Amino acid sequence: MSVPDPVVSGPDEDVALADAVGLALMVVLDALAPAERVGFVLHDMFAVPFEEIAGLVDRSPASVRQLASRARRRVRTSAPAPDASRAEQREVVDAFFAAAREGSIEGLPAVLDPSVVLRSDAGAGAPLSVLLDGASVVAGQAASWGSLSPLARPALVNGVPGVVVAGPRGPLSVMAFSVVGGRVVAIDVIADAARLGVLDLSAVGA
Template sequence: MDDREWLAERFEEHRGRLRAVAYRMLGSVSEADDAVQEAWLRLSRAGADGVGNLGAWLTTVVARACLNVLRSREHRREEPYAAHVPDPVVGPESGLDPEHEAVLADAVGLALLVVLETLSPAERLAFVLHDMFAVPFEEIGSMIERSPEAARQLASRARRRVRGRAPVPDPDPARQRDVVNAFFAAARGGDFEGLVAVLDPEVVLRSDAGAGSRLSTVLSGARTVAAQAVTFGRLSPFARPVLVNGAAGVVVVANGRPLSVMAFTVAGGRIAAIDVLADQDRLSALDLGVLEAGPEWGKHYLRT
């Protein structure tokens, strides 16, 4: 085995963790893969001589690449529009494949990613690396050219914002699915009060049809969201249950083509957030091959 093959094997041992870090940092699957690829290119050029902890070195390279992307977004004033929904990771209800499980090792829902996008680049880096991956503040501080104490304060500030705005999903996937099924049953039957009953009073609905689209919207409050959700009843025959970021969700399909991905955050037995990605350009770029579209694609799969 030559040196490059040895390096490639060592890198593959860390790829899953690196993708998980980058996805949480950026909320974009393609940009996360680019950051991981950049780490490989740097490693393949420089080699591992003098690197005492390869995993930590690679994490630092990926984190800095992500930080550059976040700062570039900020510099170009690419503030996420209100209805922006991060890239979902979609898999069959039977469970995610190992590659996707690595990305979602500790289950990060879309509602949490939405909140992370409101943080500054430095806050996001500090929170993601320390709270999700236990990277010491000494290492985080060096990445952003600040003291360990400053990095600690960034993570603490981010933590307070996340805890106040990101609902914690119920841990039981079967219970999540029951609540989502009840939601679609009420929508299909035009049962407004039934919809209100399965929605958290402070529920938020984000529908992302693409930047500038008049169909993109953010709604909040159970009765407001229920009024909009009544129209989801017509989608029920085309909704296939899937896992979206490890939680109950659906892909809406017509004529063999995905029309939207819907992610539900179920907390306390009620739906606390609904995130809908209906941007056709972004949908076409998602890895939906794991769903194995076939002749049954598009049938009524929800138990309503």
């Protein structure tokens, strides 16, 4: 499963749709069958009647209703609800980068959920270059990012706190953090130059 393409906005912008469809939710949606995803997104997010959706997926309205219901259950059980306060989420992300900047493998697990997952797409023909899980494993990887901390610019990535890491020649990566219960439960990183090149990063000056 690849890391979804992000929508990047300034750290203070109010992005209602992005809040509703955060990166964690996008990952769950990506795992749904196509008909389930169409039924759920069109009906639950855009209020399209089942009768109209049925014609799009060549199913009966009753069948589409069942598909949307099944997708809804999967989304509710699979996508963790982020902490309500964006400011509190940002504090956790800032603490993460502070520990990474110090190279503190001991300090990083304090802000990481024990089951944290890191997904990274670095390109070069690899749709999913890195998939790590567990606080100690992710902390070991994150400690190597300390040198990037001065280049990290706060941003909202699909409605959750994140950063755009940009050097003199342009963006190096986009990172999104899903924070639940005061800890990071998922980190999604895009470092593929081809994908970064088509993103609108003007809101963060990258």
